[in-house]
Amino acid sequence: EAQVTQNPRYLITVTGKKLTVTCSQNMNHEYMSWYRQDPGLGLRQIYYSMNVEVTDKGDVPEGYKVSRKEKRNFPLILESPSPNQTSLYFCASSPLELASSETQYFGPGTRLLVL
Amino acid sequence: DQQVKQNSPSLSVQEGRISILNCDYTNSMFDYFLWYKKYPAEGPTFLISISSIKDKNEDGRFTVFLNKSAKHLSLHIVPSQPGDSAVYFCAASASKSGNEKLTFGTGTRLTIIP
Numbered sequence: 001e002a003q004v005t006q007n008p009r010y011l012i013t014v015t016g017k018k019l020t021v022t023c024s025q026n027m028n029h030e031y032m033s034w035y036r037q038d039p040g041l042g043l044r045q046i047y048y049s050m051n052v053e054v055t056d057k058g059d060v061p062e063g064y065k066v067s068r069k070e071k072r073n074f075p076l077i078l079e080s081p082s083p084n085q086t087s088l089y090f091c092a093s094s095p096l097e098l099a100s101s102e103t104q105y106f107g108p109g110t111r112l113l114v115l
Numbered sequence: 116d117q118q119v120k121q122n123s124p125s126l127s128v129q130e131g132r133i134s135i136l137n138c139d140y141t142n143s144m145f146d147y148f149l150w151y152k153k154y155p156a157e158g159p160t161f162l163i164s165i166s167s168i169k170d171k172n173e174d175g176r177f178t179v180f181l182n183k184s185a186k187h188l189s190l191h192i193v194p195s196q197p198g199d200s201a202v203y204f205c206a207a208s209a210s211k212s213g214n215e216k217l218t219f220g221t222g223t224r225l226t227i228i229p
Binding site for chain 2: 004031033035040041042043044045048058059090092094096103104105106107108109
């Protein structure tokens with residue numbers, strides 16, 4: 001079954017304690033991306049990756065890091081989480097070029113609370 | 116700067132009637148548009164898309180209309196069913212941007228009343 005998995009699904013942490021949210025896809029997609037969803041703001045892109053070892057900033061990259069050492073994995077790293085990073089996070093993947101028959105597949109989401 | 120706007124945060128429709136969800140965009144570079152559906156505790160799932168070379172795309176009960184001159188698209192669901200109750204996100208991408216990023220609207224919560 002084609003899928004994007006994220007772990008953990010729920011996380012409560014404290015300010016400043018480093019954390020990593022993992023993302024893995026089994027569709028051999030080149031493109032992977034992280035979004036955050038906040039009330040009244042929709043989904044906003046944090047970082048994206050066009051392929052292994054190729055990453056770039058999205059619209060809201062501050063306070064986040066990513067890495068793409070393998071094609072299937074794209075972890076999101078919060079080195080020093082702050083309360084304004086409390087959000088719902090989604091990982092997504094797709095073939096490199098979105099065409100009329102392609103789409104991005106989303107993971108189930110990770111709900112993060114930073115105290 | 117919200118480049119994709121869904122001005123109705125919520126919509127209630129009687130079962131069997133037509134649901135119309137609207138979306139406006141400002142970036143003329145957008146050339147591919149999608150609708151995603153999201154249930155609670157799940158990620159968004161793709162529903163239907165349309166390329167800017169078309170003005171209509173139909174898939175079963177779902178039809179998306181694109182009016183490029185007005186920078187407006189809409190999703191029609193007919194007939195509406197209780198299982199259609201969800202949050203619907205409009206999204207857009209610019210294929211020549213070099214980033215397959217989807218720019219999302221803020222979502223419309225659709226409730227189908229039995």
